[in-house]
Amino acid sequence: MTDNPLLSVDGLTVAFSSPDGPPVAAVQELSFSLNAGETLCIVGESGCGKSLTALSLMRLLPRPHGMIGAGRIMLEGRDIATASEADMRMLRGRAISMIFQEPMTSLNPVLTIGSQISEMVKVHEGLDETACRQRALDMLKLVRIPEPERRMDDYPHQLSGGMRQRVMIAMALVCDPKILLADEPTTALDVTIEAQILELIQDLKQRTGTAVILITHDFGVVAEMADRVLVMYAGRQIEQGTALELFDAPTHPYTQALMAAMPRFNAEGAQTRLKEIAGIVPALHERGQGCCFAPRCEKATRHCFDSMPPLRLMAGEHSVACWHAGSPQERHP
Amino acid sequence: MTQSLQQGLSHSGLSATRAGLRRLWRRYPLSLIGGFVLISLTVLSVLAPWLAPFDPFEMNVVDRLREPGEEYFFGTDAYGRDLFSRTLYGGRISLLIGLSVAGLSTLIGLLIGILAGYSRSADAVLMRIMDGLMAIPGILLAIALMSLARPGIGVVVVAITIPEIPRVVRLVRAVVLSVREQVYIQAAIATGTRLPRLMLKHILPNTLAPLIVQATYIAASAVLIESYLSFLGVGTPPEVPSWGNIIAEGRLYVQIAPWNIVCPSVFLALMVLSINMLGDGLRDMLDPRLQTRVR
Numbered sequence: 001m002t003d004n005p006l007l008s009v010d011g012l013t014v015a016f017s018s019p020d021g022p023p024v025a026a027v028q029e030l031s032f033s034l035n036a037g038e039t040l041c042i043v044g045e046s047g048c049g050k051s052l053t054a055l056s057l058m059r060l061l062p063r064p065h066g067m068i069g070a071g072r073i074m075l076e077g078r079d080i081a082t083a084s085e086a087d088m089r090m091l092r093g094r095a096i097s098m099i100f101q102e103p104m105t106s107l108n109p110v111l112t113i114g115s116q117i118s119e120m121v122k123v124h125e126g127l128d129e130t131a132c133r134q135r136a137l138d139m140l141k142l143v144r145i146p147e148p149e150r151r152m153d154d155y156p157h158q159l160s161g162g163m164r165q166r167v168m169i170a171m172a173l174v175c176d177p178k179i180l181l182a183d184e185p186t187t188a189l190d191v192t193i194e195a196q197i198l199e200l201i202q203d204l205k206q207r208t209g210t211a212v213i214l215i216t217h218d219f220g221v222v223a224e225m226a227d228r229v230l231v232m233y234a235g236r237q238i239e240q241g242t243a244l245e246l247f248d249a250p251t252h253p254y255t256q257a258l259m260a261a262m263p264r265f266n267a268e269g270a271q272t273r274l275k276e277i278a279g280i281v282p283a284l285h286e287r288g289q290g291c292c293f294a295p296r297c298e299k300a301t302r303h304c305f306d307s308m309p310p311l312r313l314m315a316g317e318h319s320v321a322c323w324h325a326g327s328p329q330e331r332h333p
Numbered sequence: 334m335t336q337s338l339q340q341g342l343s344h345s346g347l348s349a350t351r352a353g354l355r356r357l358w359r360r361y362p363l364s365l366i367g368g369f370v371l372i373s374l375t376v377l378s379v380l381a382p383w384l385a386p387f388d389p390f391e392m393n394v395v396d397r398l399r400e401p402g403e404e405y406f407f408g409t410d411a412y413g414r415d416l417f418s419r420t421l422y423g424g425r426i427s428l429l430i431g432l433s434v435a436g437l438s439t440l441i442g443l444l445i446g447i448l449a450g451y452s453r454s455a456d457a458v459l460m461r462i463m464d465g466l467m468a469i470p471g472i473l474l475a476i477a478l479m480s481l482a483r484p485g486i487g488v489v490v491v492a493i494t495i496p497e498i499p500r501v502v503r504l505v506r507a508v509v510l511s512v513r514e515q516v517y518i519q520a521a522i523a524t525g526t527r528l529p530r531l532m533l534k535h536i537l538p539n540t541l542a543p544l545i546v547q548a549t550y551i552a553a554s555a556v557l558i559e560s561y562l563s564f565l566g567v568g569t570p571p572e573v574p575s576w577g578n579i580i581a582e583g584r585l586y587v588q589i590a591p592w593n594i595v596c597p598s599v600f601l602a603l604m605v606l607s608i609n610m611l612g613d614g615l616r617d618m619l620d621p622r623l624q625t626r627v628r
Contacts, residue, residue, distance in 0.1 A: 058523055093525035100523075105516040110538040119534065120524050171524060 005033035006178055006211055012071035014052050024284040025069060027052050027235045039212040041222045044232035047281040050215045054183045058098055059088050094124045097172040098181040102188050103164035107156035113167045114152030117174055124175045139170040143200060162193035173204060183215045198224060219262045231255050234281055234292035241318035251320045253297045299324045364614020370607035378424030385418035389574050398590045407596040411586055419574040420597050426575040427556045427604060430490055434555035435548040438494045442501025443544060447532060449502060450509025463499040471496040476567045484570045493555050504547055508540045542619035549612030553605045560601055576601045
């Protein structure tokens with residue numbers, strides 16, 4: 001870990017104002033950092049606050065109810081949490097850009113894809129029409145769109161889902177951002193296209209040196225892409241570490257359960273029933289004072305329901321928030 | 334050799350257009366008919382000074398209330414004026430009013446609608462004003478305006494435009510409200526697009542297709558409203574030969590000279606019908622998602 005990470009998030013809390021009562025926190029005390037050229041995977045079920053984390057990095061939380069309650073998001077010495085809207089406009093697309101989950105709806109249906117990509121260049125670099133178009137064309141070639149010259153003048157509805165996601169990636173990367181935020185970029189695509197898109201992101205990352213934050217719920221994707229993993233549950237980080245550490249010794253029962261829920265081929269080739277995690281993520285107002293995962297956890301004890309386990313460093317960069325992790329002495333009395 | 338080549342080229346060009354027309358004909362026969370009728374009416378009206386056999390204002394007492402025949406195609410009115418010439422000239426007034434009302438109301442409505450769709454605070458104020466405008470009966474407003482200002486085509490245009498604006502505003506606002514929640518707008522913000530640019534490049538184009546269609550309906554209804562305002566005597570000044578005025582004057586003689594009403598009415602009906610037919614097809618043609626099937 002270098003002394004100066006590209007992005008460091010410290011104690012981030014995302015809250016929603018509620019009509020009756022105080023604001024409810026959807027993401028709480030999230031801290032992580034990202035070095036240049038690294039891939040961080042944020043993993044968790046639906047409703048764990050992964051997308052909200054991504055949106056708060058872009059400062060695109062749904063207004064007027066969503067807000068960054070506390071914490072700092074330092075990017076290149078600037079705090080995104082308190083930056084002005086004008087500063088944010090400069091950062092978005094140029095320093096940090098985002099690919100959305102749904103390639104079908106994230107392109108404007110009434111504009112050609114060429115004009116949508118070249119507009120990015122125009123907005124941020126103020127080049128003239130021909131130069132912008134050339135950059136857009138180069139970018140389409142880079143994301144391996146067949147017949148890029150012809151595709152420039154196509155409308156989004158003329159492209160397939162995978163092609164549209166390629167266009168989205170081209171748009172996100174055309175201004176050489178430092179960080180690419182990908183919010184479940186392959187969820188809406190089928191597996192072969194998913195593999196192609198992931199390979200493309202990996203390849204572009206190596207070529208351009210962009211750091212990637214990949215949001216997913218698929219440990220298969222994590223294993224393939226991640227340098228570092230952050231597991232979230234009910235708005236909190238419960239385990240964090242390098243991919244190696246995490247896959248070597250998944251410590252939090254939730255992480256273990258997520259990994260067990262992944263289909264795998266064992267040596268005998270026997271089909272075993274996939275393990276599932278009983279229950280669902282608690283809603284915002286149902287989160288008690290104890291560990292949020294306790295109601296679904298096999299190892300849960302009384303203590304788990306009574307108090308929130310702090311995040312503790314296990315080894316290296318591996319940290320876990322669970323009372324049952326670590327040596328017996330460290331356990332609750 | 335060169336000549337035959339040129340002939341070949343022009344022939345292929347012609348057949349290409351013809352093939353395109355044929356495809357259009359198969360898909361939008363009504364719109365094509367509408368467009369054709371509208372173009373014919375437009376040409377007739379625009380070329381009225383050259384096509385009209387008589388001066389539309391020239392009275393000829395000897396020939397009053399003549400039946401339609403060889404000399405006077407549509408017959409003559411109570412002052413012996415040639416109805417065919419008057420109808421052609423009346424088309425110019427109708428077209429002028431239809432176009433200017435459609436243009437003005439869509440332009441003003443677009444501006445207000447986009448503002449209302451994007452800013453919540455502006456929305457509250459603007460939409461209440463629009464609701465208020467919608468509550469005023471169009472004819473009363475026209476009568477009030479006519480009594481305030483000197484009657485003229487300009488006043489008629491204003492009087493018809495004002496009640497149309499709220500409809501355009503509602504349409505545009507509805508489109509903006511639904512478009513601004515789309516992921517691609519968020520994506521555009523995520524790429525650092527400024528607000529004015531966002532409105533102009535990303536949201537505005539989405540409103541154009543429904544707006545153009547709405548404009549055709551407005552043009553049709555403006556033509557109709559002009560004629561009934563004139564018929565009631567609060568529209569175009571009576572000395573101007575608009576269709577409404579011709580019908581209003583002919584009403585007095587409908588028992589003995591029905592052609593006084595029939596001829597301009599048929600033209601009026603044709604124009605309104607053709608504009609509406611064209612508008613229906615435009616709706617489909619302007620949707621980029623349907624374009625491939627038309628090409």
